[in-house]
Amino acid sequence: MADINLMDIIKEKNVVYKKTKVLTDKVMHYCPGCGHSTTHRIIAEVIEEMGIQDKTIGIAPVGCSVFMYDYIDVDTQEAAHGRAPALATAIKRLLPDRYVFTYQGDGDLAAIGTAETIHACNRGENITMIFINNGIYGMTGGQMAPTSIEGMRTSTTPYGRDAHLMGHPIKMTELVAQLPGTYYVTRQAVHTPNLVRKTKKAIRKAFEYQALNRGVSFVEVVSNCNSGWKMSPVQAVKWLDENMLPFYPLGDIKVPEK
Amino acid sequence: MAKVKGAIVVDTERCKGCELCVISCPTHVIAMSKKVNSKGYHYAYMENPDACNGCTNCAIVCPDGVITVYRMKVEEKTEV
Numbered sequence: 001m002a003d004i005n006l007m008d009i010i011k012e013k014n015v016v017y018k019k020t021k022v023l024t025d026k027v028m029h030y031c032p033g034c035g036h037s038t039t040h041r042i043i044a045e046v047i048e049e050m051g052i053q054d055k056t057i058g059i060a061p062v063g064c065s066v067f068m069y070d071y072i073d074v075d076t077q078e079a080a081h082g083r084a085p086a087l088a089t090a091i092k093r094l095l096p097d098r099y100v101f102t103y104q105g106d107g108d109l110a111a112i113g114t115a116e117t118i119h120a121c122n123r124g125e126n127i128t129m130i131f132i133n134n135g136i137y138g139m140t141g142g143q144m145a146p147t148s149i150e151g152m153r154t155s156t157t158p159y160g161r162d163a164h165l166m167g168h169p170i171k172m173t174e175l176v177a178q179l180p181g182t183y184y185v186t187r188q189a190v191h192t193p194n195l196v197r198k199t200k201k202a203i204r205k206a207f208e209y210q211a212l213n214r215g216v217s218f219v220e221v222v223s224n225c226n227s228g229w230k231m232s233p234v235q236a237v238k239w240l241d242e243n244m245l246p247f248y249p250l251g252d253i254k255v256p257e258k
Numbered sequence: 259m260a261k262v263k264g265a266i267v268v269d270t271e272r273c274k275g276c277e278l279c280v281i282s283c284p285t286h287v288i289a290m291s292k293k294v295n296s297k298g299y300h301y302a303y304m305e306n307p308d309a310c311n312g313c314t315n316c317a318i319v320c321p322d323g324v325i326t327v328y329r330m331k332v333e334e335k336t337e338v
Contacts, residue, residue, distance in 0.1 A: 004263055004332055006307055009263055009264065009265040009329070009330050011330075014329055014330045015326065016312055016329045017318070017325070018326040018327070019324075019326070023323060027271075028322055031274075032275055032299065032321075033274070033276030033277075033278055037321035037322050037323075038319070038321045041322075191278070192282060192319065193316075193319045196318050233276035233277060234276075234277050237278065
């Protein structure tokens with residue numbers, strides 16, 4: 001076979017994958033290997049594929065992903081800590097033709113914003129909620145979160161989370177799936193290529209269901225926090241596979257009835 | 259028989275050297291450079307470009323979306 005020069009392959013007509021235009025060129029401030037960046041990217045890809053860039057409004061949370069508005073090139077509002085579902089409710093009721101999504105971490109959605117989350121889901125607001133679960137308060141220094149799994153070492157539980165002393169971890173996704181206002185509830189992850197593809201499909205469905213006006217679409221993404229877990233990205237991915245996924249099994253929890 | 263050849267281009271300044279592309283490449287094309295970018299991260303590069311088939315796994319798993327993937331079909335001449 002004749003040798004093929006690399007420059008023959010690297011041509012505009014041969015592109016099969018490149019960064020979406022909906023993601024800005026600004027370098028993300030996230031740590032290397034962070035699941036936030038991957039999730040931002042696939043949300044941006046879904047928005048581009050659906051062609052809804054000018055009709056989408058995102059709600060940024062408090063936490064590492066507070067700067068989401070710098071990275072995803074859509075209209076974005078910044079909510080007070082945990083209040084993203086309340087803000088999304090207001091925006092969706094005022095502008096019902098827009099695609100409204102909240103992007104929240106576990107400290108935001110599962111701790112301080114539990115009431116807002118549960119009541120927004122119970123009311124059946126027609127929004128998409130994307131919940132990044134890394135089992136830790138990443139931005140503030142890796143403290144224990146409500147979603148930290150049992151035995152997990154964090155900066156406030158250096159000997160591991162003890163369920164007798166600190167309570168049990170909360171599975172928000174299973175919790176909201178019980179409520180009649182949710183339409184589509186699923187749990188996904190983004191640390192391997194196949195899981196990223198599945199998560200992208202789930203997020204796409206979650207956005208598409210908004211057009212049906214049936215209720216909340218809730219996508220949990222089990223993610224990593226390399227800095228908070230004090231591991232390298234590769235170690236963190238392995239740890240996530242071995243420890244987080246048995247407790248947070250992946251898959252659809254509530255799918256629309258046909 | 260047509261064969262698929264691929265290539266990747268890494269935006270070295272945006273790469274943070276997390277190595278997730280290295281572990282997800284099925285054909286072991288990618289390795290981390292000994293050089294660093296201006297932020298001090300070892301960036302990914304094609305160590306073994308002949309094996310790349312442009313499957314896009316690296317680009318899909320890359321958190322920062324720094325990888326662009328190219329793929330083309332190559333007609334292989336078989337001698338009879």
